[in-house]
Amino acid sequence: MYSKLITSMLIGLDGYKIEVEADIARGMPSFNIVGLPDASIKESKERVKSAISNSGYSFPLGRITINLAPAALKKEGSHLDLSIAMSILEANGVTIRKIPEELIFIGELALDGRLMPVEGVLPMIISMRDLGFKDFFIPIDNSKEASLVSDVNIYPAKTLIEIVQHINGEKLINKIESSFDINLKSPTYDVDYKDIKGQESMKRAFEVAAAGGHNILVIGPPGSGKTMAARRLPTILPDMTFEEAIECTKIYSVAGKLGTDGLIIHRPFRSPHHTASEASLIGGGRIPKPGEVSLAHNGILFLDELPEFSKSVLEVLRQPMEDGEVLISRVNGQSVYPSKFITVVCMNPCKCGYFGSQVRECTCSTSQINNYLSKISGPLLDRFDIHLEANPVDIKNLQSGANERSSKDMKEAVSKARDLQAKRYKDDGIRVNDELSGSLLKKYIKISLEDEKILKMAYEKYNFSARSYNKILKLSRTIADLDGENNIKTSHILEALRYRALDDKYWRR
Structure with missing residues (x-):
C-alpha cells in the first residue's frame, strides 16, 4: 500500500x-x-x-x-x-x-x-x-x-x-477568504517629535536619516535627548507599502514572532539589550532563524549605549549594514535573510558621560576615554552616514511654550523626499539614496567644480575614506531632496560635511 x-x-x-x-x-x-x-x-x-x-x-x-x-x-x-x-x-x-x-x-x-x-x-x-x-x-x-x-x-x-x-466528503472545511488590503492604514504612535523641546539640529539630522535611509550615530552626555529622539524615528518614516509589509510579515512568521497578528503594518523598531549575543543579533541556531538585523528589515535597528555591547557583536554588524542581507551557513546549506534597515546608535562620550561637556566636569582619565571610544572600530564608525553630537537642552527651551515641529510635519517632508527618490530610481532596483553605489552614484549625483573643490579640501583635512566620501555625496542628495531641489547645491554639501566632521573631537584627537 x-x-x-x-x-x-x-x-x-x-x-x-x-x-x-x-x-x-x-x-x-x-x-x-x-x-x-x-x-x-x-x-x-x-x-x-x-x-x-x-x-x-x-x-x-x-x-x-x-x-x-x-x-x-x-x-x-x-x-x-x-x-x-x-x-x-x-x-x-x-x-x-x-x-x-x-x-x-x-x-x-x-x-x-x-x-x-x-x-x-x-x-x-x-x-x-x-x-x-x-x-x-x-x-x-x-x-x-x-x-x-x-x-x-x-x-x-x-x-x-x-x-x-x-x-472523504463527510464534513467539508470552510475555506477562508483572502483578507489582504494593498492600501494599508497608517499606523499610530504614542510619541511625537514635538515632545522634544529645542534640539532642532538633532531633529533635522533624524529627518535626513529617515529621508535617505541613512545610518546615524548620536553621541552626547546623559539627558541630552539622544534616546528620546531615536525612539521617535518610526513616527516620521513613510508608511510601509503592501510589498514591504509582506516582507516583514514573512520574516516574523519564520522567526515565530507573529503570534495571532496578521499583516505587520508598523515599521519594525528593534532595540536589543547590550548583552545580546552574535547569534541573537545576526541569526542562527540549529535550524537557522532570523536575528535582530532581519527582524529590523524595512525598519530601524536601535542600539543604545553602543560601547556597552561586546566588540565582537558590533563587528558582525558591518556586513549586514553594508549588504542589506545576512547569510547564515550550516553544513547542510545556507539561509539568506534580508536586512535592510536604518541603524541608529546612541552613546555617551566616555564612561562617566561628560567628556567634552560644558555642564559638568568629566572624571575619566585620558586612557579611560580612549579605551571607551576605541570599542567602536574605524570600519564600523565609517558605516554611519551621520555622526551627530547631542548637547544638553537649554532651560529656556524647556520652559518655552513655543510650538515644536511635530512628527506629522517631519513625516510629510520625509515622504515627499522619498517620493522623489522612488521616481528617480524606479528602473534601478533601489528605493533610497543610501542604496546608491558604483555606476548609479555617478549617474545620479552631479556636483559643480566649486563643490568638488570643497569636498577635496574636506577629504584631505579630515582624512576621509572613499566610503565616507561617497556617503557625503549621498547625504547631499538626500538634503537636496528634502529641499525639493533637483540639483545639489553648495549648502547641501556643507550640511552633509557637518554630519561627518565630529570624528576629530572624539576619535582623532
Missing part, C-alpha cells in the same frame, strides 16, 4: 516542494523515516502514531516506511507531521478517496490529534503558490497570516479528524 503527498519546507524565506511517500508492507511492525530527516522529524514518529490512534483510526501494524524527497535536502521542522500522518492514513485505506497530489499539508500534530500552529506558514504558502499549488490544509491558528495570500484556497483545521472528514 502506497501513498504520495506534498508539503513544503523553508530554507531562509524560500519554500521548497517536499514529497512525502508512505509505504506499508507486510512484515515485523516498524516505523522508519528516511530522506535525511533531522531530530525533530524523527521525533514526529511518536506524535504521528499517537495522533492517529487518539483520533480513532487504527495505526497499521506492518512495516511502515516514510520517504521525504528530495533526499539530498536536510528536512527540518515539526510542520511535516500532518503530511506524514495523512500519507499513512491514505496508504492504510482510511481515506475513501485518493488524495490529489496538488493538495499541500502543513502542520504539527499534538498527541490527541489537534493541529498545532507552526512557524513560516506565510512564506511556505507564497512559495508553493508560485510553483502552481492552490490548495492548502493548515492549523487554524495560522489562519490570519495565510489569509494574506491571494489566489489560493486555505482550509484551516483544528484536528486531524476534520481533514480526513473533508477528504
Whole structure:
C-alpha cells in the first residue's frame, strides 16, 4: 500500500516542494523515516502514531516506511507531521478517496490529534503558490497570516479528524477568504517629535536619516535627548507599502514572532539589550532563524549605549549594514535573510558621560576615554552616514511654550523626499539614496567644480575614506531632496560635511 503527498519546507524565506511517500508492507511492525530527516522529524514518529490512534483510526501494524524527497535536502521542522500522518492514513485505506497530489499539508500534530500552529506558514504558502499549488490544509491558528495570500484556497483545521472528514466528503472545511488590503492604514504612535523641546539640529539630522535611509550615530552626555529622539524615528518614516509589509510579515512568521497578528503594518523598531549575543543579533541556531538585523528589515535597528555591547557583536554588524542581507551557513546549506534597515546608535562620550561637556566636569582619565571610544572600530564608525553630537537642552527651551515641529510635519517632508527618490530610481532596483553605489552614484549625483573643490579640501583635512566620501555625496542628495531641489547645491554639501566632521573631537584627537 502506497501513498504520495506534498508539503513544503523553508530554507531562509524560500519554500521548497517536499514529497512525502508512505509505504506499508507486510512484515515485523516498524516505523522508519528516511530522506535525511533531522531530530525533530524523527521525533514526529511518536506524535504521528499517537495522533492517529487518539483520533480513532487504527495505526497499521506492518512495516511502515516514510520517504521525504528530495533526499539530498536536510528536512527540518515539526510542520511535516500532518503530511506524514495523512500519507499513512491514505496508504492504510482510511481515506475513501485518493488524495490529489496538488493538495499541500502543513502542520504539527499534538498527541490527541489537534493541529498545532507552526512557524513560516506565510512564506511556505507564497512559495508553493508560485510553483502552481492552490490548495492548502493548515492549523487554524495560522489562519490570519495565510489569509494574506491571494489566489489560493486555505482550509484551516483544528484536528486531524476534520481533514480526513473533508477528504472523504463527510464534513467539508470552510475555506477562508483572502483578507489582504494593498492600501494599508497608517499606523499610530504614542510619541511625537514635538515632545522634544529645542534640539532642532538633532531633529533635522533624524529627518535626513529617515529621508535617505541613512545610518546615524548620536553621541552626547546623559539627558541630552539622544534616546528620546531615536525612539521617535518610526513616527516620521513613510508608511510601509503592501510589498514591504509582506516582507516583514514573512520574516516574523519564520522567526515565530507573529503570534495571532496578521499583516505587520508598523515599521519594525528593534532595540536589543547590550548583552545580546552574535547569534541573537545576526541569526542562527540549529535550524537557522532570523536575528535582530532581519527582524529590523524595512525598519530601524536601535542600539543604545553602543560601547556597552561586546566588540565582537558590533563587528558582525558591518556586513549586514553594508549588504542589506545576512547569510547564515550550516553544513547542510545556507539561509539568506534580508536586512535592510536604518541603524541608529546612541552613546555617551566616555564612561562617566561628560567628556567634552560644558555642564559638568568629566572624571575619566585620558586612557579611560580612549579605551571607551576605541570599542567602536574605524570600519564600523565609517558605516554611519551621520555622526551627530547631542548637547544638553537649554532651560529656556524647556520652559518655552513655543510650538515644536511635530512628527506629522517631519513625516510629510520625509515622504515627499522619498517620493522623489522612488521616481528617480524606479528602473534601478533601489528605493533610497543610501542604496546608491558604483555606476548609479555617478549617474545620479552631479556636483559643480566649486563643490568638488570643497569636498577635496574636506577629504584631505579630515582624512576621509572613499566610503565616507561617497556617503557625503549621498547625504547631499538626500538634503537636496528634502529641499525639493533637483540639483545639489553648495549648502547641501556643507550640511552633509557637518554630519561627518565630529570624528576629530572624539576619535582623532
